[in-house]
Amino acid sequence: MTTSTDPAPVTTPVLDASGVIMRFGGLTAVNDVSLQVNAGEIVGLIGPNGAGKTTFFNCLTGLYIPTEGTVSYKDKVLPPRSHLVTQAGIARTFQNIRLFANMTVLENVLVGRHTRTKEGLWSALLRGPGFKKAERESHEAAMELLEFTGLAHKRDHLARNLPYGEQRKLEIARALASKPGLLLLDEPTAGMNPQETQACQELVFAIRDQGIAVLVIEHDMRFIFNLCDRVAVLVRGEKLVEGTPDVVQADERVVAAYLGTPFEGAPGDEEVAEVRAAEAKAADTPAADGATSTTSTPRTEEEGDTA
Ligand SMILES: Nc1ncnc2c1ncn2[C@@H]1O[C@H](COP(=O)(O)OP(=O)(O)OP(=O)(O)O)[C@@H](O)[C@H]1O
Ligand SMILES: [Mg+2]
Secondary structure, three states: OOOOOOOOOOOOEEEEEEEEEEEEOOEEEEEEEEEEEEOOOEEEEEOOOOOOHHHHHHHHOOOOOOOEEEEEEOOEEOOOOHHHHHHHOEEEOOOOOOOOOOOEHHHHHHHHHHHHOOOOHHHHHHOOHHHHHHHHHHHHHHHHHHHHHOOHHHOOOEHHHOOHHHHHHHHHHHHHOOOOOEEEEEOOOOOOOHHHHHHHHHHHHHHHHOOOEEEEEOOOHHHHHHHOOEEEEEEOOEEEEEEOHHHHHHOHHHHHHHHOOOOOOOOOHHHHHHHHHHHHHHHHOOOOOOOOOOOOOOOOHHHHOOO
16 A cells, blocks of 8 residues: 555656747648657657657657757667667657668677677678677577567578568567667557557567566557557647547547547537437438338438448
8 A cells, every 4th residue: 555655666768858849841740759768668649640759769869969858778878879879778660661772680780799799890791700609699689580570481581572560560570679768669560450559569568577667659559558658749849649549549638639639610519410410300201202212211321430
């Protein structure tokens, strides 16, 4: 039981983005967004198309230099250079898959490990004394990651020959190879079938259980709300709401942001009911030639709703 003498729970921010603004000419794609991800957390970032989610990721990972704001990882401000961000401990996957298509699955993961191996180019080229040992270790670590992500049996396949869902998994394996403390996933289940999406959810939980914090962009709401401890909603570049999945799902502004607010002058419930009643009455009235119409039955909402 919680008593007033209990210490406050300790939350250690891994990522601390503060006041991030990204402008492209006259367009403000990300407008003063602050977000923290704590150790042990899975945080979701959702929002309609074009809301600025990927742009925000690009600001976090040094691909873009934010117009304003800072991004810190474990209390150190990150330089806006992607290789330095990876070295610091943040790894990511891309919305548009970026694999080395003509390399094998195993080689793709080995490339991802590159930032963590000490062996330099010359040692590799000359096959110096440390090289063989380092190579063996890299190989073992890469195979472990392929086992972890369920791709070990595909190790010698070319990346371009993998089905889409497995390419997404390989991107995750490659990102993990840099031994991150924070993993950013940009639409990891895009193009996956329901079974693959379920497996991806299990994989993200397993990654979190290894002590890696996760920030994930996704349009699949079921996936997000099952997975995340906390969810932030971006709309037109601004953070609209942030909270637990329950809080976010219940927030009317979030529903409105996705569905659009009803336009002014849109018929209210009463008008809709009146029209329905009139239509139903018309359907019950036999047509002029005495035949009962079978085609004028009003469409119900259920029939019209294909979602
Ligand atoms: N390099 C760029 N130059 C100019 N405008 C850009 C650039 N990158 C993104 N934008 C614009 O910024 C806005 C946000 O785009 P972004 O890709 O971040 O959205 P998103 O939330 O990831 O959308 P989606 O869910 O469709 O992936 C869009 O209007 C986009 O056109
Ligand atoms: Mg995007």
